[in-house]
Every structure is written in structure tokens, then in C-alpha cells.
Amino acid sequence: MNREQLKQDIRTHEGVINHLYQDTRGNATIGVGQLVPDAAYARTLPLVHRDNRQPASGEEIDAEYARVMAEPPAMVASRYRSATELILPDDEIDKVLDQRVDEFMAGLSRHLPGFEQFPEGAQQALLDMAFNLGVGGLTRKFPKLMRAAKQQDWQTCAAECSRRGIGDQRNAATRALFDGACRA
Structure with missing residues (x-):
């Protein structure tokens, strides 16, 4: 990544x-x-x-x-x-940003076996969502997306990644990362 x-x-x-x-x-x-x-x-x-x-x-x-x-x-x-x-x-x-990225990567690895081998776009999309919501918030608020991620179903992840209270541009960027993972 x-x-x-x-x-x-x-x-x-x-x-x-x-x-x-x-x-x-x-x-x-x-x-x-x-x-x-x-x-x-x-x-x-x-x-x-x-x-x-x-x-x-x-x-x-x-x-x-x-x-x-x-x-x-x-x-x-x-x-x-x-x-x-x-x-x-x-x-x-x-330094604080690096620590947070490390924490979110570790948290996502605990919840998503094989996270480190996911396509780069999927990893980045999930990390962006975790950064915004926290890993706990991501797992609680987006259970369908998390189930799809475990199955590496990036098309469903792309359809389920829109967050409320987040700008359209950021949601579109996250969707594009998952869409790119579909082609990886």
C-alpha cells in the first residue's frame, strides 16, 4: 500500500x-x-x-x-x-498521523483477516473510513460493508461506503478506491 x-x-x-x-x-x-x-x-x-x-x-x-x-x-x-x-x-x-494509521491498520487487520493482502484501493478506502469513524464505528455502522470486505466483494463495498456528514467528494473518492479494487 x-x-x-x-x-x-x-x-x-x-x-x-x-x-x-x-x-x-x-x-x-x-x-x-x-x-x-x-x-x-x-x-x-x-x-x-x-x-x-x-x-x-x-x-x-x-x-x-x-x-x-x-x-x-x-x-x-x-x-x-x-x-x-x-x-x-x-x-x-x-508523527501523530503515522501512529493513527498504524493503529487503524492493526484494528482493521483484527477485524478483516487478510487485510494486508487486500488490493491497495480497498485498503486505502477502509483506512479512510476507519480514520473518519474509528474501527469500532466502521464495524458498528457499516456491517454490510464489513461482511462484503471479509469476502473481498469490492463492488458491494463501493455501494455501501457512503457516510453521512462527509462531503460528496470524499465519499466519491472512497467509492472510486473500492471500484478500483474491483479491477485489481
Whole structure:
């Protein structure tokens, strides 16, 4: 699988935001769609000051998290920038994304025997869906697709991969990946 292409596709669909913001559901997020469930998790991230790149203290991270969560929910991510002083550096964003891809690959491998041998397009489509929904969400919300994936029935996967709340372009890209797997 072309891991770099997968990461670039996810970056394109999710966007890359180096400061805390609230996503469309009002969840604190940073980087490439990385959920930040609470200030304690935010403190595990190597956040630095935007102006001088010095590491942020735990207290500064707690205060920043509180400021962002006090803002109105679900605005465009850039609107939260004025409430922030801290950023996650680009190399750290890449590390977090790599970790998440590894976690999703492992999770999909547990649920889909032979995942590593699936056609590249099918792997990328399933990873994109897992990135968006979580592996648990993918298995719960898309049981027909998961049954089809176990049988390597990519045509059914293509017909079943549309997600609500996701842009038409991203859904079309996922379908195209499954369609491509039909021809592989």
C-alpha cells in the first residue's frame, strides 16, 4: 500500500490545522483530525508557543484547551486561531498521523483477516473510513460493508461506503478506491 498517498489523501480530506479547534461536532481537535478528548490528553502533545517555538507548560495547555472549548462550537477551524497561542509542529503532526494509521491498520487487520493482502484501493478506502469513524464505528455502522470486505466483494463495498456528514467528494473518492479494487 502506498502509505504516503494514503496520508496525503487523509490530509486533503481532513485538513491540517496546527492549533486546537472544535470540529463540526464541537470536539477539540488538532493536526489531521486528531481528537483531543480532554486537557489531560492535550498535555501529552508536544505543543509549543506559536511565536517562539518554546515548549508549553501543562498549565498553559490547560488554559488553552479551556479557551478553545469556551468558544462557540463548530466554527471554521481558522476562527479558533485567535483563541490560541500554542501549536503542534508539523513534524509532530506527521508523527501523530503515522501512529493513527498504524493503529487503524492493526484494528482493521483484527477485524478483516487478510487485510494486508487486500488490493491497495480497498485498503486505502477502509483506512479512510476507519480514520473518519474509528474501527469500532466502521464495524458498528457499516456491517454490510464489513461482511462484503471479509469476502473481498469490492463492488458491494463501493455501494455501501457512503457516510453521512462527509462531503460528496470524499465519499466519491472512497467509492472510486473500492471500484478500483474491483479491477485489481
